[in-house]
Amino acid sequence: MSVTSNNATPPTPAIAPGVEEYDPSRVARGEQDCAWTGRLGQRDVDAKLRELVPTFDAPFFQAGLAGYSDAAMRIIARRHGCPFCVTEALLDRTLIAGGRGFTKADLGELHDNIPGGVEDHPLACQIMGSDAKEMAAAALKVAEQGRRGDKFYRKLAYKDLTIEQIEEMRTQHLRPPGEGKGTQIGRIDPTEGLGDVGGGGGGGDCCEVEDETCETLIDEVNAIEPGIGNREPRIGSISETRLPIPDSRFPTMSFEVIDVNLACPVKKISKKARGGHWLQEPDGAIEILEAVREAVPREIPCTVKLRRSFNDTPEMAAAFERIFDAAYSMGYSWATVHARTVQQKYIGPSRWTFLRDLVRRNPDKIIFGSGDVWEVHDIFRMLGYTGVTGVSVARGCIGNPWIFRQARQMIAGDAPTAPTVIEQRDVLEKHFELAMAVQGEDVASRTMRKFGIRFVAHHPRGEEVRREFIGVENVGDWRGVLGRWYG
Ligand SMILES: Cc1cc2nc3c(=O)[nH]c(=O)nc-3n(C[C@H](O)[C@H](O)[C@H](O)COP(=O)(O)O)c2cc1C
CATH class of the missing domain: 3.20.20.70 (Aldolase class I)
Structure with a gap:
């Protein structure tokens, strides 16, 4: 927007x-x-x-x-x-x-x-x-962080659905928030892979998981409290079990x-x-x-x-x-x-x-x-x-x-300083690199156009630079704009 x-x-x-x-x-x-x-x-x-x-x-x-x-x-x-x-x-x-x-x-x-x-x-x-x-x-x-299979989370959400609710959901579309029809990303089938979940009948047991991560998790949970990893999932109880996360800064x-x-x-x-x-x-x-x-x-x-x-x-x-x-x-x-x-x-x-x-x-x-x-x-x-x-x-x-x-x-008691053109260039370069890491070059090029036209507010010749950012199609174009306008 x-x-x-x-x-x-x-x-x-x-x-x-x-x-x-x-x-x-x-x-x-x-x-x-x-x-x-x-x-x-x-x-x-x-x-x-x-x-x-x-x-x-x-x-x-x-x-x-x-x-x-x-x-x-x-x-x-x-x-x-x-x-x-x-x-x-x-x-x-x-x-x-x-x-x-x-x-x-x-x-x-x-x-x-x-x-x-x-x-x-x-x-x-x-x-x-x-x-x-x-x-x-x-x-x-x-x-x-999604370390159980998606089926596990779907079961938490959908195991008590009625047949009518399932049918209604199958007719609905998935779209990112705020975006129109063009960005539709699919439909959801709440029962996909879950076996018999309609009519409040409940599905299989919690071990009906789809990947190794999940099986490992259940082993780990069982090591803490025998049996708990295999219980029927119930919101509130499963979440009380702590999950190991391998990062020392954010343990x-x-x-x-x-x-x-x-x-x-x-x-x-x-x-x-x-x-x-x-x-x-x-x-x-x-x-x-x-x-x-x-x-x-x-x-x-x-x-x-x-x-x-x-x-x-x-x-x-x-x-x-x-x-x-x-x-x-x-x-x-x-x-x-x-x-x-x-x-x-x-x-x-x-x-x-x-x-x-x-x-x-x-x-x-x-x-x-x-x-x-x-x-x-x-x-x-x-x-x-x-x-x-x-x-x-x-x-x-x-x-x-x-x-x-x-x-x-x-x-800190200092006057706020505006970014120099060199500082702007540095950020524009890094931001594009990070965007490519997140989204790949094609999507990043589109996303970065809308950032570019906001960044130009800091540039002494913003209007001209803006026109160039609008035409960016790939990382080469982006670097070209930086080379021409950001020294
Ligand atoms: C393009 C756009 C996207 C937004 N997306 C979200 C969002 O995903 N989550 C959220 O909590 N607020 C979102 N907001 C609201 C902002 O966080 C903020 O509350 C709102 O813009 C008011 O602040 P401002 O007048 O200083 O911009 C969005 C606002 C804009 C303009």
Whole structure:
């Protein structure tokens, strides 16, 4: 999505009367009394957050951005000081089907365990969907890095389906979130490979697994607690067993956080809610949150992404409050609140007044704020004005990883520096290389065009460079543009 389209309007300041009283540089240095420093008693990251994610050492992070925030973008952001990233929203059903939703977000293979390599941590995997059981199975799959066969996760999701539900699912299509018919990636057959699962009859036993990884896993689990690895899978019990992950830096998990998307405004599928549409149906939203929290091993924090409401009616405002309160009371570690409504999509300003009031009413909770963070000063304006624990940087970091470096410079008391043309070249080169590692040259060339046209905002002859990035077909073209325009 471009910044301006039918669903989005050009950058405007957020609704935040009085925000001009906050001097971003003084807020960053902790020299101005404000909601952020007042709340913490010091200019630092909330200790509760550091306990959950020890290396989350600055009050900002890179948001989930469908179509952008893959491992390549995340690694570039991290190299510029971003302490935490979120994947793009991955559809539960795609994940369970073993589809592209998972692997495209990864630099390595699914079974390689570490998203985007060791550099790509800490990382939240964001999932989105329409059904509590599918969401739970998908959450468990990503928490475990898919180290059991796909059949195992499908069984968790589908073993209690009725014949009618199976038939209905067979008629539905799989598509990445937000994309149209052209990007359809297939259909799901919920019973594929599972034997007799219809009509609530239950399938075979848990050993009906499809690869060696899974058999090894069951051996390992049995070594810890004899018999458990062969039990009938039941969400909540299987996940309590710890899985060994072969990486010394991140010994217990591959994703540090599982984030549930209840915010995406993209239309419902087959009349079923998903993303932000759940904000109209608080019971269903709460059911999903419960199922996911129960499925994911306790040591992995679960979090939720919300919009401030579905729309501006009092009924929907009350629904938000119910879901928000329920999430924390069932053990969700934080909520990231995008201060626009779902109905608003990306049109018009976000309401920082809403974030400020939410933080005032919930002073002990970790709350992240999102909406209208366009450049580095907005990070500190939002912190100062609202007192959120941290700021989600979204459109403000597309083609601008330097926003993270600048934020750290400001915290250190230095003036933020703009990237030189040579620094831009370096990032453009590295980003393309990483994108090729994730997606291969053809797809990377297409993806990188849309990044290129955002990066040109930093170039003194941006308009001319933009035209050249649009014509890029392969890595040679890309390097050609860099050679001509970036010295
Ligand atoms: C192209 C695009 C893709 C997005 N994809 C996601 C996503 O996958 N997950 C998510 O939680 N938010 C997603 N968002 C929402 C952003 O994370 C953020 O909440 C929103 O853009 C508001 O912040 P901003 O006004 O500073 O951009 C997306 C936004 C855009 C523009």
